[in-house]
Amino acid sequence: MAITTHETDTDIQDRAILVSLVTDEIKRTGLDPEYSLQELVQLAETAGVEVLDVLRQNKETPDSRWFIGKGKVEEVRMAAEALGANTAIFDQELSGAQVRNLEEALDLKIIDRTQLILDIFAGRAKTREGIIQVELAQLSYLLPRLSGHGKNLSRLGGGIGTRGPGESKLETDRRHIRDRIGELKRQLDEVVKTRTLHRERRRKSGAVQVALVGYTNAGKSTLLKQLTDADVYIENQLFATLDPTSRAFELPGGKEVVLTDTVGFIQNLPHEVVAAFRATLEEVNEASLVLHVVDASSPNREEQMEVVQRILGELGAAGKPQIVLFNKIDICSPEQREMLPSGPGYLKISAFSPDDLARVAEAVQDELSGETLTFRIPGNRGDLSSLLYRVGDVLDQTFDGSDILYHVRLNKDDYEKWGYQLAEYVDESAEQPAEES
Numbered sequence: 001m002a003i004t005t006h007e008t009d010t011d012i013q014d015r016a017i018l019v020s021l022v023t024d025e026i027k028r029t030g031l032d033p034e035y036s037l038q039e040l041v042q043l044a045e046t047a048g049v050e051v052l053d054v055l056r057q058n059k060e061t062p063d064s065r066w067f068i069g070k071g072k073v074e075e076v077r078m079a080a081e082a083l084g085a086n087t088a089i090f091d092q093e094l095s096g097a098q099v100r101n102l103e104e105a106l107d108l109k110i111i112d113r114t115q116l117i118l119d120i121f122a123g124r125a126k127t128r129e130g131i132i133q134v135e136l137a138q139l140s141y142l143l144p145r146l147s148g149h150g151k152n153l154s155r156l157g158g159g160i161g162t163r164g165p166g167e168s169k170l171e172t173d174r175r176h177i178r179d180r181i182g183e184l185k186r187q188l189d190e191v192v193k194t195r196t197l198h199r200e201r202r203r204k205s206g207a208v209q210v211a212l213v214g215y216t217n218a219g220k221s222t223l224l225k226q227l228t229d230a231d232v233y234i235e236n237q238l239f240a241t242l243d244p245t246s247r248a249f250e251l252p253g254g255k256e257v258v259l260t261d262t263v264g265f266i267q268n269l270p271h272e273v274v275a276a277f278r279a280t281l282e283e284v285n286e287a288s289l290v291l292h293v294v295d296a297s298s299p300n301r302e303e304q305m306e307v308v309q310r311i312l313g314e315l316g317a318a319g320k321p322q323i324v325l326f327n328k329i330d331i332c333s334p335e336q337r338e339m340l341p342s343g344p345g346y347l348k349i350s351a352f353s354p355d356d357l358a359r360v361a362e363a364v365q366d367e368l369s370g371e372t373l374t375f376r377i378p379g380n381r382g383d384l385s386s387l388l389y390r391v392g393d394v395l396d397q398t399f400d401g402s403d404i405l406y407h408v409r410l411n412k413d414d415y416e417k418w419g420y421q422l423a424e425y426v427d428e429s430a431e432q433p434a435e436e437s
């Protein structure tokens, strides 16, 4: 099986040349290819690969045979020879034919970004669900890339080490892989059913779900640990967490919610991966509140936030109430702090500051229990006054000329339902300024 075999090859250290091709299409996306490449270096190191060199090429369109241009292939070959590389890792997705042609031309193991990510996942998966999902993603990625024949076929799924699904040579047969995919999907359905039952039970017991989401390495697991004393794996590397962990989390008012840590997101997260990890990521959809953890110290903070919002959208969770936690504020430069947006829905925190953790707990409580607003209702609008009493918890009322000022605690859902009638009567000047760090 895919996961258990990788130990055998760890003595053969992967020594790699990284390659990035910047096409016009990539330029049009506006994404920074250098940032992607930096990340590829981190991913490679996380996978235990020694990075020897990084080569780049600008080209209108990819070469259909080798992806990079012929001259560049020669350059990679010479660099590999000079530095003693045994692997080339491409930052963009390669077709099956391109992999085979490159292998032939370079006599190196050829891996692309997606395979590298899946390989890291394979090394991390601990739960049954995680293991099934990784293998499913690997095989879904591999299948359309299996065409033609040859010795290279079995190496195609090899990945770093031998964690790839191609480890067992027999499994490189297409039909066999299709069968296996079917089997894995069935197994996953079972796991999903069990998970759904658990969730149902949790829901019936009235437990409210809060999900920690964010870019990989933002500090999600650290926050779960700091907030709940959970014993979770924390590492300064990409994709430290693969399987979701849930812990009870007590809010200041004594109410308990369930806080869930999830797999981190990354740019260019391949579709196969999102699809395969849907079961895990379902947790996010079940949540009443999303805590979006951001590494505020990252120079790529904004891109990372966009990636997270886009993937939340793909999961159908874009409209969830969200609190953005700008984490790692302790290592931000004054300029970085200055640039951070502020206001309601944004908190600047360090996961290591007890005061900040208390503010997170307060914010979660406020968000879940609603907010206190002041309404200025004209004295002749008895209908609105009674609506306020119906949908909210009126804390006090004072008279101001011909108006009545109501201080009301509103439940979020109710306010969303009725707020359109009341919105224009919110008295902004009476609001508390948003809490700031």
Ligand SMILES: Nc1nc2c(ncn2[C@@H]2O[C@H](COP(=O)(O)OP(=O)(O)OP(=O)(O)O)[C@@H](O)[C@H]2O)c(=O)[nH]1
Pocket: 214, 215, 216, 217, 218, 219, 220, 221, 222, 223, 233, 234, 235, 236, 237, 238, 239, 240, 241, 242, 263, 264, 265, 327, 328, 329, 330, 331, 349, 350, 351, 352
């Ligand atoms: N300085 C500082 N470091 C932090 C803070 N929060 C987390 N870290 C560090 O950031 C690194 C990543 O933390 P994790 O909690 O593993 O991050 P994650 O979001 O769970 O990452 P993945 O599971 O890989 O997606 C670790 O080295 C943490 O110690 C913080 O507030 N300040």
Ligand SMILES: [Mg+2]
Pocket: 220, 221, 222, 233, 234, 240, 241, 261
């Ligand atoms: Mg984590």
